[in-house]
Amino acid sequence: MDTRRVSADDLLILLEVARSGRLTRAAEVLGLSHTTVARRIESLERVLGSKVLVRTTTGWDLTPLGRRALRTAEQLDQALHELRTGDDDALLDDVVRLSTPDAFSVLVAAPAAARLRTRHPRLQIEIVSATRPAGTHRSGLDIEVVVGEPRVLRADAFKLASYTLGLFGSRDYLATHGAPESVRELTAHGLVYFIPSMLQIDDLDVGRRVVPEMRDAVTSTHVFAHVAATRAGAGLGLLPTFLAERHDDLVRVLPEEITGTVDYWLVTRTEALRRPAVAATVAQLKDSAAALSSGTAGNPVS
Template identity: 60%
Template sequence: MTTTPSPDQLLVLLEVARSGRFTTAAETLGVNHTTVARNVAALERTLGGRVLVKGTDGWELTALGERAARAAEAVADAVRRLAAGDAAPDPVAGVVRMTATDGFSAYVASPAVARLREQHPDLAVELVTMTRRATSHRSGVDVEVVVGEPQVSRARALRLGEYELGMYGSRAYLERHGVPRSVGDLARHGLVYFVDSMLQVDSLDAPRRLVPGMRDALTSTNVFVHVEATRAGAGLGFLPCFCADRHPDLVRLLSDQVRDRLPYWAVVHPEAWRRPAVTAVVDALRTQVDVMRDVLLGAPVASS
């Protein structure tokens, strides 16, 4: 029996490590779930230990699995060079999977990726929107963009920049209910914001801390729902300025008293950081945040 891992087994492991799911890896590779499981089991027998363990967010690499994944990346790179023939292959290629908040995904990540793909057309980015803390071990996600400084041990954390949030009301709503002139006035209005019981990011508690008497009017896990609900007059919304200032029908209230600034951080796990495509995406995000610095900090933008 050979003691050398099969290249096919290594490539299967690499895809499971990137997706965190046997089923997703199978779809990407064009095989069935059983074939993926059989290749992983065979690789573990050859290497004499577990390469994957079940985590809360999918399959995660063990220490042995990380070594095998590094070998798999070398195999995948060799295949890309072979396919490229005489031309040097573009290392910024393949799929990069990332998570980020709704607003960041739409207004920062999207243009950053669009520009990056102009230079690297073989790059694809899968972007899942969510607002949560960074996970210590998250298999299948290359980059996590989170709000607030992450507490992670194995991953690399990079500060991208800051954004500002403020209290807003629609012009029609303010005509009907009056313009609040003090923080005390705000407490007489309903709040449009995140669902308190589902809020996983402690630093996003600002409106309930700044205006403790303000009651919830409409809550959602999606910031674009906050914006549209505020525009519709459901209440006053505590909104990212770079999202709200795009809409001329929204008016910022008490900007010198009710405001908060929060940082965006990118979290990249070790197995992902070795990929040129991942580092290129992170660099593109940092550049885009720098370009948008004034807008993120509350300078008005053109309406859309």
């Protein structure tokens, strides 16, 4: 280990790299060049005697030494915020980055972010809409909301909410093609659902299990496209009931026979959860997600 003292500035640079997962992003936020950020990280590693970052396929992740250094950096950052402002709201003068499935983004995450911003105007929340498994080394994100129970290491995970999948058709489609009265009659209808070859979440493969004989009609990676195609009469859509029931022109068919339950889970790293802004965002998401399980998410629309 180098005999020089650890630089507080270098620790704060490490903190920003850990938040974004990328040297270039950290450089933009800090107003520094990419080479300066890289040089300061190298300086920190020389003083500490080992690597604090390791390159992954999605950016940069922390080593065990890096995670220890990050805890010190977080404490330093918090102390500086308190010194500059002298109030508790400074703890939420931060950027929180989260990834969520598209329906959750629109009906839960975005309204939750708005409510937080009302109370904490200096808080910034970035929402990435994606339906994918929890990342093993996705250090650029503070929070991930995923479908199905995740298998993650060095992270905290808990179930946020559950929702139901049901089979729906538009009133016009059912009037023209007839409403199926049995599972056997479903073979006469096309299915609107996810693209099988691009489905990354095992829990969402329920569509292929509950209606295995239906042929694909319109498929998409986005659930709002499923809703739109079903409303336009492309076939019968296997849709989240909390989305479909917002539309008066959609009718559920065979509700007893065709149903499935899917869970939303939240994943966050322990070191991220120690940041007050992340903890506040997680708490708000918990409260907002409860409406999905209770069936009160959003108002019906035509």
